[in-house]
Amino acid sequence: MRPPNRPHSVKKSDFRYDLPQELIAQQPLPERSAARMLVVGPDAPPYADRQVRDLPDYLRPGDLLVFNDTRVIPARLHGAKESGGRVEVMIDRLLGGHEVIAQVRASKSPKAGGRIVLDEGTAIEVLGREGEFYRLRFDTAEPLEELLQRAGRLPLPPYIEREAEDADRERYQTLFARHSGAVAAPTAGLHFDAPLLEALRARGVEFGHVTLHVGAGTFQPMRAESVHEHVMHAEWLNVGAELCAQVAKIRAAGGRVIAVGTTVVRALETAMRDGVLKPFAGETRIFIFPGQRVRSIDALLTNFHLPESTLLMLVSAFAGRERILAAYAHAVRERYRFFSYGDAMLLFPPAAPVPPVGAPSGAMDGSRNGIAPEGAPTTGGSR
Numbered sequence: 001m002r003p004p005n006r007p008h009s010v011k012k013s014d015f016r017y018d019l020p021q022e023l024i025a026q027q028p029l030p031e032r033s034a035a036r037m038l039v040v041g042p043d044a045p046p047y048a049d050r051q052v053r054d055l056p057d058y059l060r061p062g063d064l065l066v067f068n069d070t071r072v073i074p075a076r077l078h079g080a081k082e083s084g085g086r087v088e089v090m091i092d093r094l095l096g097g098h099e100v101i102a103q104v105r106a107s108k109s110p111k112a113g114g115r116i117v118l119d120e121g122t123a124i125e126v127l128g129r130e131g132e133f134y135r136l137r138f139d140t141a142e143p144l145e146e147l148l149q150r151a152g153r154l155p156l157p158p159y160i161e162r163e164a165e166d167a168d169r170e171r172y173q174t175l176f177a178r179h180s181g182a183v184a185a186p187t188a189g190l191h192f193d194a195p196l197l198e199a200l201r202a203r204g205v206e207f208g209h210v211t212l213h214v215g216a217g218t219f220q221p222m223r224a225e226s227v228h229e230h231v232m233h234a235e236w237l238n239v240g241a242e243l244c245a246q247v248a249k250i251r252a253a254g255g256r257v258i259a260v261g262t263t264v265v266r267a268l269e270t271a272m273r274d275g276v277l278k279p280f281a282g283e284t285r286i287f288i289f290p291g292q293r294v295r296s297i298d299a300l301l302t303n304f305h306l307p308e309s310t311l312l313m314l315v316s317a318f319a320g321r322e323r324i325l326a327a328y329a330h331a332v333r334e335r336y337r338f339f340s341y342g343d344a345m346l347l348f349p350p351a352a353p354v355p356p357v358g359a360p361s362g363a364m365d366g367s368r369n370g371i372a373p374e375g376a377p378t379t380g381g382s383r
Contacts (some may be wrong), residue, residue, distance in 0.1 A: 006139070010227040010289055012308045014321065017328050018142075019307065024159050025341035028171045032193040036336055038344040040319060040327045042351040047330055052191040052344050053199070055301070061204025062255035064246065066297075067188035068263045069209040071177035073145065074152030074163075077214075079118035081106065087116050089124070089136070090155060091148075093236065094181050098138040101130060111300055120151040132220075145167040145180055155183050157340050158219055159306075172340075181213035181236065187303045187340045188261035206255075208246045210267040212237040212284075222308060232285040239271035241279045248277070256298035262311045265318070268296035288361065289313035291320050300347045304331060304338040318345045 030054075039058065048058075059065075087110070090103040104110055116124040116136075127135040138144055154164040154172055162174075174189035176195070182310075192325035200207075217233025224230050247257055259265045269288060271280035272295055287310060290295065294317055304382035305311040312365055319333045327345065336343045 002271045010313075012222050012225050012227060015308050015312045015316065015325075016327055017307050017332075019332060019338060021336050022119040022197070023332065023335065023342075025337040025343075026160055026162060026191070027223055027337060028167075028341045032171075033193050033196040033271065035191050037191075037346055038331055038334075038336060038343070039346045040305055040323065040348065042348045044126055044325065045330070047327065048180050048333060052301075053196055055078075055196065055346065056199045056203040056205070057233050058299075058346060059200065059203060059205050059258065060256070062206070062250065062253055063204075064208055064250040065200065065248075065260055066208045066210060066243070066257060066268070066307060067174070067176050067189050067192075067260045068212050068266050068267070069165065069174070069176050069178045070179050070182040070186060070213050070263075071180040072154065072173055072182045072214075073180050074148045074154050075150060075183040076153040076155045077118055079116050079149075080126070081110060082115050082117070086209060086244060089116065089118075090216055091152075091183055092133055093213065093234075093256075094144065095135075097370050098140065098144050099127070100136050100138075100144075101133045102136050103133045104130070104136075114335075118151055122147060122151065155216070157184065160341065176209065178209075179211045179213075179238075181211075183216050184214040184218055185262045186212070186214060186263045187343060188301050189268050190341075191225075191301075191344055192260075206246070206250065208243045210237065210239050210243060210264055214263055214266045218311075222310060227287075227313065230287060230310070232287045234283045234285050235266075237270060238268045239277070239279060240279040240281075244271070244277045244279055252296075256322065257296065258299040258301065259297045262302055262305075262314050263295065263302065265297060265314060267339055269294065272296050288317045290317045292317050294318040298349075300345075302345055302347065303340065303342055304345065306339065315345075315347060320350050323350060 022036050024244040031117050035052045039050055042152040079085055079087050085107050088105040092103060093099045095295045110126045112126055113126040114126045123139040125137045125139060127137055140147060154168050156164050172185050175192055213236045215235045250257060266286050268318045270284040270286050271277055300318055302315055
């Protein structure tokens with residue numbers, strides 16, 4: 001039976017696309033802002049094939065770019081159980097003090113009360129299970145962040161088929177990473193370097209920040225075919241009063257709010273209450289997919305996302321599923337680089353509302369109408 005108030009079922013398979021394995025970026029480019037940028041305007045196609053360093057061409061004085069200032073921690077640890085079996089610990093969330101929520105990979109699942117000894121000597125007590133994760137406590141007086149910097153390894157995504165290198169400790173962080181707690185980078189922010197930030201300031205663009213600590217659950221595949229049955233992993237975020245006031249000022253002056261990454265969208269949408277952005281600090285399990293309205297932003301800079309992923313569903317909710325899948329097909333044909341170390345998309349909402357997934361012809365959702373960036377080109381080659 002179809003759930004009430006859900007006239008159009010959304011399925012995981014609605015977000016499937018074919019991606020050649022060789023287009024999955026395994027290394028970052030030498031220059032952050034040299035990544036390509038596919039611009040999907042309100043009336044696209046046609047698309048603009050540009051570079052991220054061209055972003056100022058598409059923004060106006062008085063626009064606001066919102067970044068996620070989380071910092072990736074060295075969350076991957078190796079050790080052994082007291083019985084001798086090898087263990088890999090992948091931290092998902094820091095809980096304060098010396099407790100964490102983590103994935104534990106071992107030949108046999110550890111039991112509550114059991115202990116893991118890291119290769120560098122620190123003991124960890126298993127406090128219990130929380131769904132697919134474990135609650136762990138590090139038995140040390142050393143600050144946990146210092147221990148991780150010394151003993152942990154950077155947790156590159158599973159589709160990067162190599163071990164983390166020394167260079168990744170800098171390149172898998174954004175320039176504005178301040179608050180430690182993420183186990184995956186807010187990858188759209190990886191494209192910003194000092195020259196690009198200076199060019200944006202010269203353009204009159206303002207910057208704002210939220211914090212959302214990306215968890216390991218972001219890489220877990222969706223198991224249910226019906227999107228309505230999926231439960232998101234929890235992530236901690238903070239949208240501060242200063243950012244809320246900044247958004248209100250920008251809106252009042254006619255400026256636009258541009259999210260840098262899907263994590264910013266999730267943070268802002270969580271903090272939207274009664275149609276107004278309000279301060280919020282705490283956990284979110286927000287799940288945004290087509291049929292829902294994204295109210296907090298006017299444009300989105302984002303990387304390319306995995307097939308059938310919740311992030312692909314989020315960008316489809318903002319820009320329309322058919323528009324997104326058509327843009328992805330263009331990106332594959334043009335040999336864009338995909339995922340964390342890959343290229344970017346600059347998305348504007350469609351000029352007209354689009355029907356939700358599975359809706360009959362003529363049905364409309366509540367998507368925000370888009371406004372083309374003033375003076376921005378609509379076509380162009382990479383340079």
